[in-house]
Amino acid sequence: MANHVITATATMLEKMRNHYATDITGHLPAGALFVAKRSGCTITAYRSGKVLFQGKAAEEEVAKWIKESDQRKAPVSQPHLTAASAIGSDEVGTGDYFGPVVVVAAYVDKEQIETIGAMGVKDSKQLTDEAIGRLAPTLMDNVAHQTVILANPKYNDWQRSGMPQTKIKALLHNKAIGKLVKQLSPIKPEAIIIDQFIERDLYFRYLASETNVIRDRVYCYPKAEEMHIAVAAASIIARYVFLQEMERLSKEVGMTLPKGAGAQVDQAAAILIQKHGPAILEMCAKLHFANTKKAIRLAEQ
Incomplete structure (x- = not known):
């Protein structure tokens, strides 16, 4: 059984308690704030700030929180990387119920860093979708990049096979x-920087059976978009491609698909089920999200 532990702030613990509110059990071990049981994972939060994830789905569940834990604090300054000619890699869509997972790797030569920065490139989460729509096309014309899109049907197949989302992301990156x-080629980047979603050792462990694994000069850093502009560029392009895919899927299903995984997503999925039946979700949604069961219940009302 997989076990993972992260350290959470008081604010994060409260956010986790609210997130798992419907899964909290009555049994509390010594020192625990709450225990929540989900399919494939038990989450135990302690007053010390430690949160233990246990079960076959532990890696997938902990991935939802690792970006907010103190494991995601800003990295120590790495001047030799910040000013390097580097590939940056980032992903979008793993927390959205609708839409694919998009991973982009982008290369910024050291001679381009100042120019790309002057364009207003920064972490895509700090930009509106409208700003990304204006910036991304120009960025894509000026930065070498590659995009990998994992469509929902394939994502669902992999997930049903037991593959955790963290391994899915490792394969795509x-x-x-x-x-x-x-x-x-023949240009060799001085560094390859991945926005960290899991520890570097586990990242390569997930790739052990792959025939073509890029290992040289690969770094995994939290908040990597603050370390090198190539990661920020990758995040913007990935978001832009994701938004285009969401627009395409919306046209296919005949309604606007909302982003995220909140109540508005449940409502939209319920409408789709009522119009087309639950099978429609296979091609546009990540079925293992809790939204699926919620939408089915809403559709039956």
Whole structure:
């Protein structure tokens, strides 16, 4: 049984308690704030701030929180990387119920860093979708990049096979980076920086059975978009491609698909089920999200 522990702030613990509110049990071990049981994972939060994830789905569940834990604090300054000619890799869509997972690897030469920065490139989460729509096309014209899109049907197949989302992301990052390394040849980047979603050792463990694994000069850093502009560029392009895919899917199903995984998503999925039946979700949604069961209940009312 997989076990993972993260350290959470008081604010994050409260957010987790609210997130797992419907899954909280009555049994509390010594020192615990709450225990929540989900399919494939038990989450135990302690007053010390430690949160234990246990079960076959532990890696997938902990991935939802690792970006907010103190494991995601800003990295120590790495001047030799910040000013390097580097590939940056980032993903979008893993927390959205509707839409694919998009991973982009982007290369920024050291001679381009100042120019790309002057364009207003920064972490896509700090930009509106409208700003990304204006910036991304120009960025894509000026930065070598490769995109990998994992459509919902394939995502659902992998997830049903027992593959955790963290392994899915590792496979996609390695594929995008590999395609870009091949495109750039004979140029060799001085660094390959992945926005960390899991520890580097586990990242490569997930890739153990792959035949083409990029290992040289690969770094996994939290908040990597603050370390190198190539990661920020990758995040913007990935978001732009994701938004285009969401628009395409919306046209296919005949209604606007909302982003995220909140109540508005449940309502939209319920409408789709009422119009087309639950099978429609296979091609546009990540079925293992709790939204699926909620939408089915809403559709039956």
